[in-house]
Amino acid sequence: MARTLFHAERTWTNYHSSVVDAPIAGRYELLNSSGQATLGKMKAAAAAAQRLIGKAFHERRRLRPTGSAWSYSDAPSVAGGWVFDTDSANWIVRVPATHVLPGFRGDREGLFILQAGVSVAEFNKVIEREYGRSLATSGASNGQTFVGAMSTGTHGSAID
Numbered sequence: 001m002a003r004t005l006f007h008a009e010r011t012w013t014n015y016h017s018s019v020v021d022a023p024i025a026g027r028y029e030l031l032n033s034s035g036q037a038t039l040g041k042m043k044a045a046a047a048a049a050q051r052l053i054g055k056a057f058h059e060r061r062r063l064r065p066t067g068s069a070w071s072y073s074d075a076p077s078v079a080g081g082w083v084f085d086t087d088s089a090n091w092i093v094r095v096p097a098t099h100v101l102p103g104f105r106g107d108r109e110g111l112f113i114l115q116a117g118v119s120v121a122e123f124n125k126v127i128e129r130e131y132g133r134s135l136a137t138s139g140a141s142n143g144q145t146f147v148g149a150m151s152t153g154t155h156g157s158a159i160d
Helices: 039-058 120-131 146-152
Strands: 004-008 026-031 062-068 082-085 092-093 112-114
Touching: 004 039, 026 039, 026 092, 039 062, 039 082, 112 120, 120 146
Parallel strands: 026 082, 062 082
Antiparallel strands: 004 026, 092 112
């Protein structure tokens, strides 16, 4: 069963050490259940995250997510608050055909559901190895998670 695990850490440092020893009240880590990724197990992981959000609300604590901590921002840290580490939540599931509208004209084989901790590099490796595919473009730095890249406005790249 998916769960969150508390770590009694009092400081947080990002991947690049541009933020060092920022004060926090602890870190929660989202852990997936064992075995192969399924949509049902991803739903259970989402429920574990929702329980933690409820706990933070009940205890009046700020809860800030982080994935690979790739960003130069100190956004995940807040004095008296908890860091919510989603880096281990890295399941990738192909969208089943039954979950795609019949009128969808796009690439059905290219639809995936990714958990918050999946990095650009990790996704590229999985889809190349297991599906013979790759992202059309992913920029010069690919250690960030997709969620982190979207939420911090990180740079990207483009084909055209």
